[in-house]
Amino acid sequence: MSDSKGNVRIITLGCAKNEVDSEEIAGVLRSSGHTVDGSQAAEVTIINTCGFLESAKHESIAAIRQAVAEKGNGKVIVAGCLAQRLGSELARLAPGADAYVGVGQMGRFDQVVEHTFAHHEPFIDVEPPHHRWADITTRARTGRPWSAYLKVSEGCDHRCTFCTIPSFRGGHASKPIERVIQEAQHLARTGCKEINLIAQDVTQYGYDLYKEFTLPKLLHQLAEVDGIEWIRILYFYPNRLTDEVIEAIAGLDKVCNYIDIPLQHAHPDTLRRMKRPWDGERYLKIFDKVRARIPNVAIRTTFIVGFPGETNAEFDYLVDFVQEAKLDRVGAFEFSREPGTPSYEMLGQVKKQLKKERYDRLMRAQSSISLAKNKALVRQTLHVLIDEAKDGWIAGRSYRDAPEIDGWVYAQGAAEPGSFAQIQITEAKEHDLIGVLEGHTPARSRMVPLQMATREPR
Numbered sequence: 336m337s338d339s340k341g342n343v344r345i346i347t348l349g350c351a352k353n354e355v356d357s358e359e360i361a362g363v364l365r366s367s368g369h370t371v372d373g374s375q376a377a378e379v380t381i382i383n384t385c386g387f388l389e390s391a392k393h394e395s396i397a398a399i400r401q402a403v404a405e406k407g408n409g410k411v412i413v414a415g416c417l418a419q420r421l422g423s424e425l426a427r428l429a430p431g432a433d434a435y436v437g438v439g440q441m442g443r444f445d446q447v448v449e450h451t452f453a454h455h456e457p458f459i460d461v462e463p464p465h466h467r468w469a470d471i472t473t474r475a476r477t478g479r480p481w482s483a484y485l486k487v488s489e490g491c492d493h494r495c496t497f498c499t500i501p502s503f504r505g506g507h508a509s510k511p512i513e514r515v516i517q518e519a520q521h522l523a524r525t526g527c528k529e530i531n532l533i534a535q536d537v538t539q540y541g542y543d544l545y546k547e548f549t550l551p552k553l554l555h556q557l558a559e560v561d562g563i564e565w566i567r568i569l570y571f572y573p574n575r576l577t578d579e580v581i582e583a584i585a586g587l588d589k590v591c592n593y594i595d596i597p598l599q600h601a602h603p604d605t606l607r608r609m610k611r612p613w614d615g616e617r618y619l620k621i622f623d624k625v626r627a628r629i630p631n632v633a634i635r636t637t638f639i640v641g642f643p644g645e646t647n648a649e650f651d652y653l654v655d656f657v658q659e660a661k662l663d664r665v666g667a668f669e670f671s672r673e674p675g676t677p678s679y680e681m682l683g684q685v686k687k688q689l690k691k692e693r694y695d696r697l698m699r700a701q702s703s704i705s706l707a708k709n710k711a712l713v714r715q716t717l718h719v720l721i722d723e724a725k726d727g728w729i730a731g732r733s734y735r736d737a738p739e740i741d742g743w744v745y746a747q748g749a750a751e752p753g754s755f756a757q758i759q760i761t762e763a764k765e766h767d768l769i770g771v772l773e774g775h776t777p778a779r780s781r782m783v784p785l786q787m788a789t790r791e792p793r
């Protein structure tokens with residue numbers, strides 16, 4: 336029987352919040368003597384699952400079945416959202432793992448592994464999520480050391496009718512502000528320059544602990560952390576983009592002039608059925624206010640098309656809104672009918688084909704706006720964080736590009752990944768920009784090397 340302090344590999348599915356959880360799990364295991372190396376031959380395989388949508392559920396179940404089929408004498412531990420959402424039902428749907436543990440267990444994952452070696456019976460522990468924030472200094476960084484997600488809170492108090500997250504991530508719970516600052520300092524010590532703040536609703540930060548919305552105060556303290564050069568905020572909730580928050584973004588140089596604000600829709604009736612705030616008119620007013628205070632702000636949002644009861648008129652209203660709002664980045668999802676959500680029972684479920692047609696029409700309406708926005712940057716010089724260098728080309732992101740979801744800036748020239756470079760933009764694409772590194776004379780070949788910085792815009 337292999338040793339309980341064996342090699343561990345962690346398979347992470349889902350969103351950036353799960354990536355952070357996996358890094359915390361890896362940190363806890365490393366500091367208790369395990370080797371977390373991701374090797375196929377690992378004695379312990381941890382699958383950090385996603386349970387947000389049916390599609391993610393199927394992907395997680397497939398990953399569990401494969402790991403169980405390959406485990407031999409090793410151990411398989413299922414963690415994360417789907418384990419929390421389904422509990423023993425998941426053990427029935429994907430049997431053969433040695434443990435099924437819910438979210439919020441990062442801080443005690445060494446005990447979970449020990450337990451699987453000490454007991455033959457698989458165990459299931461999906462107590463209501465209680466957020467044991469792991470010891471920050473152990474967080475094991477994966478991915479690019481110069482860019483990291485920092486989760487400032489967990490769970491959500493909103494009750495959007497299409498969303499399963501509160502059912503398994505629980506109510507909103509903020510990390511104490513000192514702990515967030517310590518984590519940022521730890522990340523800076525490990526070479527991080529860009530911090531991406533994440534939560535289900537980042538604008539609710541601190542209210543549960545300090546009885547006031549504390550994001551502006553947090554931003555001011557984060558801006559004092561040496562080594563951190565960019566602070567990017569993801570997941571604003573529409574009616575919490577207050578003057579104070581806008582002022583903090585405008586006034587703090589380190590805070591990127593970038594606002595990621597999922598709206599989900601714009602028509603007042605659709606938003607009412609989604610239990611989401613406000614409407615398109617009020618969203619346009621808030622964008623006008625932000626653009627007046629931060630003229631070069633980049634605004635990203637996401638929409639759901641085909642929500643139950645969405646009429647042609649409601650959808651046309653959404654397309655008109657997109658054409659008027661002229662947003663920098665737009666992602667969209669076809670409505671996914673999630674068991675256990677109020678929208679699952681709603682009348683007027685939209686046919687799959689019509690959802691697809693609406694998705695395509697919305698993204699077509701946005702594509703010309705994205706291209707026009709990018710064309711307006713030609714001849715400008717952007718401060719770019721370099722993520723990749725290959726064959727005389729570099730690829731990076733400007734303040735307008737969040738990791739993994741937005742565009743890239745490509746340029747001929749040489750610069751160290753993880754460094755910042757000045758790039759003069761010479762060409763615009765729908766999602767990406769092409770330019771020349773300041774002080775570099777570009778060679779004739781204009782083609783960006785393939786396999787460089789590819790990603791699916793979302």
Ligand code: SF4
Pocket residue numbers: 491492493494495498499500501535536
């Ligand atoms: S704000 Fe709405 S969509 Fe976002 S996590 Fe909370 S309930 Fe889900």
